[in-house]
Amino acid sequence: MKQILVLGAGLSATSLIDYLLKQAEIYDWYIVLADIDEKLAHKKIKGHPRGKAQAFDVADSAAIDSLLDQKDVVVSLLPARFHDSIAAACLQKGIHMATASYVSPALKLMEKEIEAKNLIFLNELGVDPGIDHMSAMRVIDKIRQKGGQLASFYSFTGGLIAPESDNNPWHYKFTWNPRNVVVAGQGVSQFIKNGKYKHIPYHQLFNRILEREVLDYGSFEIYPNRDSLKYRKVYQLDKIPTIFRGTMRRPGYAAAWNVFVQLGCTDDTYVIEESENMTYREFVNTFLRYDPGKPVEEKLVDYLNLDPEGEVMQKLKWLGIFDNRKIELKNATPAQILQKLLTEKWALDPDDKDMIVMQHEFEYELDDTMYQITSSMVYIGKSTTETAMAITVGTPLAIAVKLLLTGQIQQKGVIIPTKPELYNPILDELETYGIKFVEKELIV
Amino acid sequence: MKQILVLGAGLSATSLIDYLLKQAEIYDWYIVLADIDEKLAHKKIKGHPRGKAQAFDVADSAAIDSLLDQKDVVVSLLPARFHDSIAAACLQKGIHMATASYVSPALKLMEKEIEAKNLIFLNELGVDPGIDHMSAMRVIDKIRQKGGQLASFYSFTGGLIAPESDNNPWHYKFTWNPRNVVVAGQGVSQFIKNGKYKHIPYHQLFNRILEREVLDYGSFEIYPNRDSLKYRKVYQLDKIPTIFRGTMRRPGYAAAWNVFVQLGCTDDTYVIEESENMTYREFVNTFLRYDPGKPVEEKLVDYLNLDPEGEVMQKLKWLGIFDNRKIELKNATPAQILQKLLTEKWALDPDDKDMIVMQHEFEYELDDTMYQITSSMVYIGKSTTETAMAITVGTPLAIAVKLLLTGQIQQKGVIIPTKPELYNPILDELETYGIKFVEKELIV
Numbered sequence: 001m002k003q004i005l006v007l008g009a010g011l012s013a014t015s016l017i018d019y020l021l022k023q024a025e026i027y028d029w030y031i032v033l034a035d036i037d038e039k040l041a042h043k044k045i046k047g048h049p050r051g052k053a054q055a056f057d058v059a060d061s062a063a064i065d066s067l068l069d070q071k072d073v074v075v076s077l078l079p080a081r082f083h084d085s086i087a088a089a090c091l092q093k094g095i096h097m098a099t100a101s102y103v104s105p106a107l108k109l110m111e112k113e114i115e116a117k118n119l120i121f122l123n124e125l126g127v128d129p130g131i132d133h134m135s136a137m138r139v140i141d142k143i144r145q146k147g148g149q150l151a152s153f154y155s156f157t158g159g160l161i162a163p164e165s166d167n168n169p170w171h172y173k174f175t176w177n178p179r180n181v182v183v184a185g186q187g188v189s190q191f192i193k194n195g196k197y198k199h200i201p202y203h204q205l206f207n208r209i210l211e212r213e214v215l216d217y218g219s220f221e222i223y224p225n226r227d228s229l230k231y232r233k234v235y236q237l238d239k240i241p242t243i244f245r246g247t248m249r250r251p252g253y254a255a256a257w258n259v260f261v262q263l264g265c266t267d268d269t270y271v272i273e274e275s276e277n278m279t280y281r282e283f284v285n286t287f288l289r290y291d292p293g294k295p296v297e298e299k300l301v302d303y304l305n306l307d308p309e310g311e312v313m314q315k316l317k318w319l320g321i322f323d324n325r326k327i328e329l330k331n332a333t334p335a336q337i338l339q340k341l342l343t344e345k346w347a348l349d350p351d352d353k354d355m356i357v358m359q360h361e362f363e364y365e366l367d368d369t370m371y372q373i374t375s376s377m378v379y380i381g382k383s384t385t386e387t388a389m390a391i392t393v394g395t396p397l398a399i400a401v402k403l404l405l406t407g408q409i410q411q412k413g414v415i416i417p418t419k420p421e422l423y424n425p426i427l428d429e430l431e432t433y434g435i436k437f438v439e440k441e442l443i444v
Numbered sequence: 445m446k447q448i449l450v451l452g453a454g455l456s457a458t459s460l461i462d463y464l465l466k467q468a469e470i471y472d473w474y475i476v477l478a479d480i481d482e483k484l485a486h487k488k489i490k491g492h493p494r495g496k497a498q499a500f501d502v503a504d505s506a507a508i509d510s511l512l513d514q515k516d517v518v519v520s521l522l523p524a525r526f527h528d529s530i531a532a533a534c535l536q537k538g539i540h541m542a543t544a545s546y547v548s549p550a551l552k553l554m555e556k557e558i559e560a561k562n563l564i565f566l567n568e569l570g571v572d573p574g575i576d577h578m579s580a581m582r583v584i585d586k587i588r589q590k591g592g593q594l595a596s597f598y599s600f601t602g603g604l605i606a607p608e609s610d611n612n613p614w615h616y617k618f619t620w621n622p623r624n625v626v627v628a629g630q631g632v633s634q635f636i637k638n639g640k641y642k643h644i645p646y647h648q649l650f651n652r653i654l655e656r657e658v659l660d661y662g663s664f665e666i667y668p669n670r671d672s673l674k675y676r677k678v679y680q681l682d683k684i685p686t687i688f689r690g691t692m693r694r695p696g697y698a699a700a701w702n703v704f705v706q707l708g709c710t711d712d713t714y715v716i717e718e719s720e721n722m723t724y725r726e727f728v729n730t731f732l733r734y735d736p737g738k739p740v741e742e743k744l745v746d747y748l749n750l751d752p753e754g755e756v757m758q759k760l761k762w763l764g765i766f767d768n769r770k771i772e773l774k775n776a777t778p779a780q781i782l783q784k785l786l787t788e789k790w791a792l793d794p795d796d797k798d799m800i801v802m803q804h805e806f807e808y809e810l811d812d813t814m815y816q817i818t819s820s821m822v823y824i825g826k827s828t829t830e831t832a833m834a835i836t837v838g839t840p841l842a843i844a845v846k847l848l849l850t851g852q853i854q855q856k857g858v859i860i861p862t863k864p865e866l867y868n869p870i871l872d873e874l875e876t877y878g879i880k881f882v883e884k885e886l887i888v
Binding site for chain 2: 272285
């Protein structure tokens, strides 16, 4: 009997645990789900004879040590910062490991030793990173196999609200970590287009958007997603003249969000004095010129050259940023204050569903003809607990664990799913869950 | 005989060494000047019988240890990052210390021990920080003594080119560390005006300028200088409704510099790929939209809404940022590339002189009347080696060392010059060197 340890019983655990428990009957597995909240773990195991819930504190290394005993693989759904120490423990005890997180620099350093011990450490097996790698590589390899020369690669992903639940002027709600949404894009974004490098500082990011249609789901706008250049190495596209990765929102979002960026409301690097006594209106005013004769709205409109009756101001007013309501957060950064307000306004309603949208666009040359392939996926969540985000993170990771335990992975070491032995079976099985890419090819 | 060790024989050492050697005759002192470049140290000591030049490597702690032996005070003109370890050595050996640099967090931690040993560690005794503290505190204390209530305090400083050497369209040349000029203002700037906090993100900084006249030296523009709020504590102005510190440039500078900020050319956090093969024109183009049909100049004008024939574009063209000239810097950050270009264009000519400008503006209430005091100082350098910057850093520090060695400082511990026992004699003596504040008072 193979033993699987799953660390963390949060949102993404549901689909993963359901999947593993189902397979456990077929393959003779036993699953221990450990979480700081033992009740939550019990809720997910639901008394299944092949599962067990256990309390566990990530700070208690002796507890982790005994949890690891006799396990064949550890799946960590904990926040990424905990993975390095767990990886080190797995390596020491000779246990395979799997996560949906990025390969960390510390893990990179363990790579050779992991390989030498014939271990398999699977990473980047969620949706983004994860499904993005797999779906892109499947098309890239197909183009290569027929001798095509890739000329450009665009890849867009968005975690959004489903059309049936889209009832606010931002066409956006929080469907994952709010903090990551507030600080998204900070730093520089880089890509290359027809051999020309492009660098976009954060304060210009939401001015530099693309627009796209995806299947029957209407229009999206896209802003550049940090460092696209590094994906040339990940996908072995070293010489590709154009590569661009972007984040999707509904049209109109970027122009309104840009107000917060321009003002400085997304800054998470300093604390505002007396923030606990401030109102949201005063908060906005701290970023505007001193002029007691003018209302805040008018100062904002003048400062950023907005239409006082336009859509951007409508969105801002709807959020309540001009309200004389106390923030009630002490020693808060601007980003924390903005997050507090957004968390109230962008919360999911009990019946809401979220949506994951992904689209890749490839151009390639073959026999003097230019072709374009568009590969698109839209997946809508089932509920506020079985979200599209949780399902598309947990399911590919679960399938990968099955491949590992059934001996279908030939690679050893630190692995991300860019090879057919992983992406083919995982993408095929994801289709049975409705996570399916639709491909269109045309001559351009 | 008192022994003084001076570490670092760079620009600011000249006036300091000249001053100390002259006083050495009167007070029976001996001065050791140590620098990694022994020849440079010899050049500054000029064979004076009361001075000695010595080679010294800051990385060699045994050498520092033996240099410290028998010394009464150590004056460090080294880059600020070296001060903490030297301070620790001075503390251990019971030697006083003096620098022109900011009090570091590490020095703060040694404060109690320094005080317990009855040692005097003088800090912030250059021009800014230094003369700014002293000249401001002299006025603030005077207002307090007569019972006035401070309503506002503005303080501006600029290290600029002297009018007689001002012959480029930027009205600016490098008169101190170029890197600090390129990255100036990064992070958030904060101040308070009539009780309203104001926060300005870096990308808005050069839009938020003030204008002032100073004496007969014409107009200056001023942008906020980082955290003005912390000076409430430094100057004991906890409840002051308005406090603002700014950096001075000549009019027109901010609008043109803002182009670099808006593009992202001052970013020092990432390296541009293939920078060594890029031209300055290509560098600028990496920040602009892809549009091969449009020249770079036109794209820039459109992007940032500039007047194609206006002064901003004139300044940019004069710098050569549109030239097809190779950058020839490998693995360079945008800030490093910009600095390389500016260092060529903003270099001092052999006959150039620099200029330090400082102006404080106070408003206070006394007997139901509002008064305004303006205190202004302009000091012009003597040459490209005896710069205003070097003299106004080295001279107050030298005078402070005299005060220390002649027993005129009653305070012990970690000290900055905000008390009369330091600011009065130093400011008085600085006047004999032509470093003089002109005060105007009027009823408003």
